Amino acid sequence: MRTFLLVLLICTVSNTHAQNSIPRGFARIFNEQDLNGWHISRTSHQGTTPDCRVEDGAIVLREHPYGQGGILLSNKKYKNFELYLEARIDSFSNGGIFLRSTESGQAYQIELSEPGGTGSLFGEMLRVSKTADASGRSKVWKPNDWNSFRIRMTGDTPHITLWINEVKMWEVQEPVNDFIAGATKGMIGLQSHWSATYGPNVAEFDMSGSWRPGAAHRFRNIAIRELK
């Protein structure tokens, strides 16, 4: 009986491990059921009413209404951490993973844009001193499929490292903390970009390429390991 239980336990553990690719020591910050622990930014220029929902255990971001994106933010703020998540992004739709985000979505950003700059480091409404490109991404990237991101961020002056599919893309030590109000912690954010204004004849260029109609960005296995 004892042997049977042990075998059962090993099977259960290994089976769970097969489905759960979250690295050891990380705690889930998305429960796969609903958006408890998350909220929508009501002051983002991307939009304030994005379509954020849970489908098949993943957070799915879409524009809503037409042309209006937005940002889903973790309720909790993090300072030193490693974030793990898996993303599946439709092409010709621009999004991002926000790090130490403020309530309006001012943040260090890992770009999500296919084809294009996925894995780049720059700012959302923030002038980032030192940016980065994930030039080695094409060797590991799986188009139209799930890809994992692991991001380590530490320090009052941010030190950021990105791995895509567990291959290191870049490591950046910022020369200064770029946050204008001096924040050294902030929220995790997931963005869908705006692609149209509220009315016609106000924009100076066409933004429709920022989010192809009906496009979605999906995120699953979102977990964090807080560091000292």
Add this chain to the structure above:
Amino acid sequence: MKRNFSHVFLISLVLFLSGAVWAQDSVYTNSTGMEFKRIPAGSFVMGKFLPPYPRPSVESGNASSQANGYREGDYKLAEELAKKDAMPGFTATIEKSFYIGRFEVTQGQWKKIMGTNPSVFQGKKVPDDANRHPVERVTWADVQKFLAKLNQLEKGRKYRLPTEAEWEYAARAGATEDIPWSKIRQSAQIGLRSTSIVGQKAPNAWGLYDMLGNVWEWVEDYYNEKIFADSISPKSGSEHVLKGASFTGDVKNATYMTHAAGPGNGWDVGFRVVMETKE
């Protein structure tokens, strides 16, 4: 000649007096030094949503070579979605004229009334006189305390936050469509690293400064969790509406129509005041 002179004098006097009476009606400065502009009653269309959608470029003709990456069918889908989500808006009526601050409430004015300064952008964080920058890092509840004190000090006057409709009516200053990007850049402090001294950019057609940009502005209404206001505001809620975007904003949200809500960043959230008319 003498008679002509007296005529000219009389006409000038009448013009001067009527101008003075008009000016008294049109602008008002209270004992705290807050300047107000009288806004006439009227109406405007609020929440009209007609998002533009792209059409295939005639030159390339081939959908697969479009710069926005649209595939066959995407243009049709964009048009369908844009038309499905469009909203006609509703007519908001401002029944009574009101006075509104020509500027956002400054740190100097907040200090005079409250004796404190909660703002982040003061001291070494600004290159000039912080007293003339808008006060920020004030919650809606903090603003109510400020207004209560202001009402105590300025007896006989009634001060409050603008309603969202009053704010947008004053910001539009007669404009029926949302503001074009080039005009936003002329009038709004946006894309910056701190607040700016109030009144540095071009005023709107009714002489109001910084309605867009610099700091988000609290209004009276509760937030309805929708893209735009309803014709009747919610009676309760967890957050209040913010209008006009801040120095961290851009041409996308520093517009008349943006209907945002608290808490925001704090350090880019301020307000301006309405003074009721004595009609």
